[in-house]
Amino acid sequence: MASLRNPFTVGQPVAPERFVGRENLIATAFDQIYNRSNLAIWGGPGMGKTSFLNLLTSHQVWQSEDIDPSTAVIVYLSCLEIKPFFPATFWRRIIYLIREKTKDNPTLQAKTLELLKKPKSTKDNLRYILKKIGEENKFLVLLLDDYNVTLNSHSQYTETDVETFLSECRNLAYHSSERRYLSMIVTSLRRLNETGPRLTPEKSPWYNHYAFQQLKPLNQNEVDSLLNKIEITP
Numbered sequence: 105m106a107s108l109r110n111p112f113t114v115g116q117p118v119a120p121e122r123f124v125g126r127e128n129l130i131a132t133a134f135d136q137i138y139n140r141s142n143l144a145i146w147g148g149p150g151m152g153k154t155s156f157l158n159l160l161t162s163h164q165v166w167q168s169e170d171i172d173p174s175t176a177v178i179v180y181l182s183c184l185e186i187k188p189f190f191p192a193t194f195w196r197r198i199i200y201l202i203r204e205k206t207k208d209n210p211t212l213q214a215k216t217l218e219l220l221k222k223p224k225s226t227k228d229n230l231r232y233i234l235k236k237i238g239e240e241n242k243f244l245v246l247l248l249d250d251y252n253v254t255l256n257s258h259s260q261y262t263e264t265d266v267e268t269f270l271s272e273c274r275n276l277a278y279h280s281s282e283r284r285y286l287s288m289i290v291t292s293l294r295r296l297n298e299t300g301p302r303l304t305p306e307k308s309p310w311y312n313h314y315a316f317q318q319l320k321p322l323n324q325n326e327v328d329s330l331l332n333k334i335e336i337t338p
């Protein structure tokens with residue numbers, strides 16, 4: 105007897121070819137990427153955040169949106185991977201992933217290696233690599249999943265450290281001249297301004313360089329097209 109296979113993806117993001125719906129969000133994400141702008145997506149567990157970021161790593165999807173993926177360095181990182189969260193580990197991991205994604209580029213290989221030899225990585229290291237990426241006529245698409253992790257302080261990552269980290273990210277994506285070579289798309293469980301450090305009049309808002317989009321449950325049409333993909337034998 106032929107065994108029946110579960111047609112649903114369980115416990116991991118859905119593969120791009122099985123991804124359904126979210127057309128508006130896909131268009132918004134590519135608008136932001138095209139303009140080297142930033143996007144913050146929020147939604148509860150299981151809503152499809154990882155699946156969505158994973159979709160944005162697919163070169164086929166880029167082509168179907170009429171954007172050439174060959175000039176982009178597309179890096180996906182779940183902030184949950186960095187446990188406990190430390191900014192230095194975060195910057196280092198991104199530089200490492202850029203290196204992994206640019207194996208065909210000797211300049212970027214040399215520059216990333218040089219930085220990875222240093223004992224500690226900083227935001228300015230990434231900024232330097234962004235400059236080099238720009239000089240190579242490329243740009244970085246940073247897909248940061250579970251970004252809310254970066255907002256949780258712990259014994260060696262104080263609330264002040266959280267604020268410093270967030271302002272470094274904003275600095276990179278908004279104030280630096282290298283922002284022309286960067287588009288950041290982050291996901292979180294709740295809207296960033298509702299979870300992160302509270303604003304005070306003397307502090308600049310750490311999240312207002314993002315466009316915000318909420319990930320809602322799939323609508324009826326999307327559910328129908330998901331079910332249509334499944335062959336159900338009576």
Ligand SMILES: Nc1ncnc2c1ncn2[C@@H]1O[C@H](COP(=O)(O)OP(=O)(O)O)[C@@H](O)[C@H]1O
Pocket residue numbers: 112113114115116117118122123124125126147148149150151152153154155156330
């Ligand atoms: N657009 C989609 N099309 C098809 N299945 C999806 C889609 N988005 C999410 N899923 C399903 O939901 C499950 C949970 O999605 P996931 O991306 O892991 O959510 P989150 O990262 O928000 O927790 C996946 O295993 C997949 O089966």
Ligand SMILES: [Mg+2]
Pocket residue numbers: 153154155249
């Ligand atoms: Mg996820």
